[in-house]
Amino acid sequence: MWEDTILIVFISIFTALLGEGFTWYMVYRTEKYQKLKAEVERQSKKLEKRKEAHGDSIDKQQKKKIERDEEKLKNNNRDLSLVKMKSVLFIGFAFTALLSMFNSVFDGRVVAKLPFTPISWLQGLSHRNLSGDDYTDCSFIFIYILCTMSIRQNIQKLLGFAPSRTASKLSGNMFGAPPQQLR
Amino acid sequence: MTSVKSGSRTVGTDKNGSISSIGKSASGELMSTWSRAFTANSEWPDKDEFLDVIYWARQILGILIGIVWGVLPLKGFIALLLFAIVNAGLVYLYFSTFQNVDEEEYGGAWELTKEGFMTSFAGFLVNFSAVYIHIRLKIN
Helix, strand or coil: CHHHHHHHHHHHHHHHHHHHHHHHHHHHCCHHHHHHHHHHHHHHHHHHHHHHHHCCCCCHHHHHHHHHHHHHHHHHHHHHHHHHHHHHHHHHHHHHHHHHHHHHHCCCCCCEECCCCCCHHHHHHHCCCCCCCCCCEECHHHHHHHHHHHHHHHHHHHHCCCCCHHHHHHCCCHHHCCCCCCC | CEEEEECCEEEEECCCCCEEECCECCCCCECCHHHHHCCCCCCCCCHHHHHHHHHHHHHHHHHHHHHHHHHCCCCCHHHHHHHHHHHHHHHHHHHHHHCCCCHHHHCCHHHHHHCCHHHHHHHHHHHHHHHHHHHHHHHC
16 A cells, blocks of 8 residues: 555656656746746736836826736736647646546555545545545545645746746736646 | 834844845845745745745645545535645745735735635545545555
8 A cells, every 4th residue: 555655656746747847848848938937027027026126006008007017927928838839738638648647557555544534525435436435534635636626836937837926826826837737 | 023014014133233125135035035035034036936936826725625624534614624724824824924015915805815716616625525535445
């Protein structure tokens, strides 16, 4: 059982590296992406500074300027997402296939024993395809999702591929997590 | 050297009475992020740099708490609650007492408290579960 958990940790490290490696090859190293990213970061910082300085002011001209900057930033963020789209779609398909393969390998197997009973709406995930009523028994998918949540984001941050905080905050992402994090 | 809080920045006074910012080397250059992270009342001109320190501290804390909780072993909802309290509490003490940063510069204490929390929680759960099974299997 313990070996299964460790194996799943390695699987998620491997898939995270594979995903990031592929995205780097397809997207991050391209000039278009780097230019757009630099532009988004520059605009985010500029907008944040402007908001800090004039956020509470009732000056119509300043408000208009902030709105215009926000619009520009939104457009650039959209362009950035479009550049990433192809790679995200490919990774989505590839990882879904990989996930279903691993799912069938670990099907019906208790890979871990949780030290707590998950809340009812998580039990469908933590006890997926497992027999018995012991809800501390844990399925592959639950551990895999937890590993991915932790490992993928840390790898992205270590490699410097995580989106900047200012851009995430201004585009309204809670917890600053990238949208493709769980894939 | 004595320290006084001046506005949002903490500055130190050396023996000659001249004021110098903590976290700077003798030549006035900023020390490395590592050194400043372990030096009390350091200067953080780049907000993102300090948020990164909080982020990684929290990830390490998540892994360590996971191992400790698994070894003890703690069980049930109380273990998760204790993780949240210890994790948030230690990080709060770090930025408010050790580093003495002005929370408002970072958008309030909540912004600093939630920085990297979910990632840290996921890492904690994996470590906690892995160590817990390992210890349980050994006992059995």
